[in-house]
Amino acid sequence: xxxxxxxxxxxxxxxxxxxxxxxxxxxxxxxxxxxxxxxxxxxxxxxxxxxxxxxxxxxxxxxxxxxxxxxxxxxxxxxxxxxxxxxxxxxxxxxxxxxxxxxxxxxxxxxxxxxxxxxxxxxxxxxxxxxxxxxxxxxxxxxxxxxxxxxxxxxxxxxxxxxxxxxxxxxxxxxxxxxxxxxxxxxxxxxxx
Numbered sequence: 001x002x003x004x005x006x007x008x009x010x011x012x013x014x015x016x017x018x019x020x021x022x023x024x025x026x027x028x029x030x031x032x033x034x035x036x037x038x039x040x041x042x043x044x045x046x047x048x049x050x051x052x053x054x055x056x057x058x059x060x061x062x063x064x065x066x067x068x069x070x071x072x073x074x075x076x077x078x079x080x081x082x083x084x085x086x087x088x089x090x091x092x093x094x095x096x097x098x099x100x101x102x103x104x105x106x107x108x109x110x111x112x113x114x115x116x117x118x119x120x121x122x123x124x125x126x127x128x129x130x131x132x133x134x135x136x137x138x139x140x141x142x143x144x145x146x147x148x149x150x151x152x153x154x155x156x157x158x159x160x161x162x163x164x165x166x167x168x169x170x171x172x173x174x175x176x177x178x179x180x181x182x183x184x185x186x187x188x189x190x191x192x193x
Contacts, residue, residue: 007030007032008032008034008044008046009026009031009033009047009048009049010045010047010049011026011034011036011048011051012036012037012042012048012049012050012068013035013036013037014059014066014068016051016052016053016054016059016062016087017050017052018051018053018085018086019035021051022051022085023035033049037066039067039071042071042075043075045080046081047081047083048072048075048080048081048083049082049088050082050084050088050092051085051087051088052084052085052086052087052088052089052090053087054087056087056091056096056099056102056104056112056159057096057098057100059091060091060102060104060105063091063105069105073105076187076188079187080187081187081188081189082187082188083191084190086156086191086192086193088190089161089183089190089191090159090161090192091104092104092107092108092188092190093106093110093111093161093163094109094110095112096112096159097111097114098112098114098159107185108161108183108188109164109168110163110164110180111161111162112161112162113159113160113161113162114127114158114159115127115128115157115160115175116176125175125176127158128158129155129156129157129158129175130155130156131155132152132153132154132155133152133153133155133174133175133181135151135152135171135172135173135182136149136150136171136172137149137170137171137182138169138170138172139169139170141184143170143182143189143191144170144171144182153173153181153191154193155175155181155192160179160180160192161179161180161183162180163180168183168184169182169183170182170183170189173192173193179192181193
C-alpha cells in the first residue's frame, strides 16, 4: 500500500512499541510519520498507527493512563483510518487471557487467546510462534492491494485473536491450526505480523 506524499500519520507512543521500525516503514511507503504522545498531533493526523510489543495488560494500562483509549475511540468515530500492529492489533479486541486477563479497547469483536502448543494437528510446535508464515487473504482490501495471497510475513507472538465476526477476518496463517492474523472493519485494520 502506498500513501499520498506527505500524508501525516500519527504513531502512538505509549511505551510499548517498536516505534522506529514503524516510523521507517511508513516513511518508505511515502507517509510523514509522527511518533507522538500528543493528543492534538494525533487528532490532526490523517491516520493512526498503534504499534506494540509486550504484554497486553501493561499495554492497556499505559493506553488508559495516557488517555489514548478515548482518543482512539473518538478518531474511529470520525472515520480516521487506524492500523494496529502486533500487540497493537490484539489491543483492538474486547479482552485477552494474557497474565490473568485484561479488557481491551473493544473495537473488534473477539478475545485474544494463547496459541495452542503441540496440537494434535501439528505436534512439536513451540510457542511462541517465531518465523515466516504464509498469509491467505480471505477478502479484498486496500490494505493488501498488490500483495499476493500466500505471501510470507514474519511473526513473533504467543497470543492471537479468536475473532467473533468472521467478516472481520482479512487474513489467516497456520501454526498447527489456522489463526486470524489480519483483520479489518473499515476504517480499522490490524495485523499480527
